Amino acid sequence: MTSPRPIGRRRFLSGAVTAAAATAAGPALLAGCTSETAAPNTGANNANVTLPAYKPFAGVTPDFPGNADGLLDAFSGYPANPVKVFSAPPGKGGDVSAFVLTGSPVPPAADQNPFWQELNKRLGVNLKLTITPSADHATKFAALVAGDDLPDFIVPAMFTPAGQGAGIGNLPAWLAAKCQDLTEFLSGDAVLEYPHLANLPTAAWRQCVYNGGIYGLPVPRGVGGTLLFRRDDLFAQLKANPDPASFAEFKEVCKQVTDARASRWAATEGGLMFFVQQMLGVPNRWRYEGGKLTHACETEEFRRALGEVVQLVKDGYAHPDSAIANAPVKKWFNAGNIVLNPDRYTAWPQYYADNVAGPGFKISGMRPPKFDGGGFAGTWQSDPTNNFTAFKKADKGRIKDLLVIANWLATPFGTDEWLFRRFGMAGQHYAMSNGGPVQTQAGVTQTVLGIRYIVDAPDAIFVPGDAEATRASYEYQKSIIPSSVKDPTLGYFSDAWSRKRPALDNVINTYQGDVLAGRKPLSAWDDAVKEWRAAGGDEVRGQYEEQLGKA
16 A cells, blocks of 8 residues: 555565564563553553653755744755854764665775764764664664663664564563653753754654653654656757646656656556545544544545546556666666656655756646646645654753753854765765755765754755755745645544554555556455554554544
């Protein structure tokens, strides 16, 4: 199934990953993980937590300002003389360890990596990173937990609002037993001791609250979420309508841009499913009405979307290799083999960096029209937190030392520290071009250490060296955010979801794939919903409804 929010390259969550974690960890891995001091993980206890005070960084002025609805600040270029926030390294020497993951090839080790060596100098510590490819992450994390050999910073892929610790058992109990409650260090004005952590938006911190306390640092992202990227250069070349006003017009667009002899199709099966769902108003994971939750897969809108996409696939508008595991959809999009592709807004600069089409390459987002016309449909909001990082339990002095390191890692856009963290050293890892850093091959291979998943500054819209693309990204987000749809369960925890998500995803993914491939009729979707409910869907629903009702 293409979930209500397709998973982008920066989310690192899939049924395969969480299923692997569940297999490796085992259901009893965390049995007995309790804490005598932690409060119960109830909605009331969590609602009473005083979140960190918010004090935004005032060091740079955006060219296009964001707003309180979640629109991000946008910058046409990087400041010519970025402010250097730190006059000395924040660390006190010694080792600081972190378990992180990467969707990129694993970079060279520290002794062969000039960027890593310079990072250690600027931090004032020996940063010992366990960098794990996302495909191996779940198994290695399970082994880490089973061996009780935790690093200072714990950055598992499943510590996300959507994943909720899937694959490791009872997440709140595990956090209480093994990880540091950071409330006394970060709650309210206490966070002002770490000004760059105080610069993180309040919404991002809500996903770090468990057991009546703050149990991690967030990696914030904008709520713009996943969009259907469009190859504007190819649309212009093919004289195709870039803004269809209904499903009927969208279907005509798919027909016009598809040419199998030229190895070009409209999108993947998943891309078509993503877009048609939004046209029909399929909910963002859940719909909450009258005190009752309905999952997206249970709605008539979803069933209708599946039927429409089955026909689009039969008509030949989907890439024929759409269903293969780990299909290289980004490469297909950049090469023009597909002209539409769903991806998170954060992919906008990466597409330009990976451009193989030459100077005419141009992309933007296609807004979903209402199925029968009459305006635009609502897009799905993304979670304001990409993931969060827990701390291994330690004495107060050690925790404060780690928070000082984290404060440096969260220095915002426009600073010298941010530029170094993302792009490395000038002349060696990047060169400035048209007001933006362009990485060398050394920069591409050496800088992907995964440190931005420990903690990160608030996101900003910025396509290096391309002010026009930056403006296009900003205008797209500005257009969709006011009508975007939030997941009503965001901020609530379901123990059943954290344990059973792999099995639930597998039911839906398997049936959807079978229906799209023609192995099962559309009527089989009734069986999919029954299996999903029996496998834990009803249990998850009940846990969320109880919390929503009390709220």
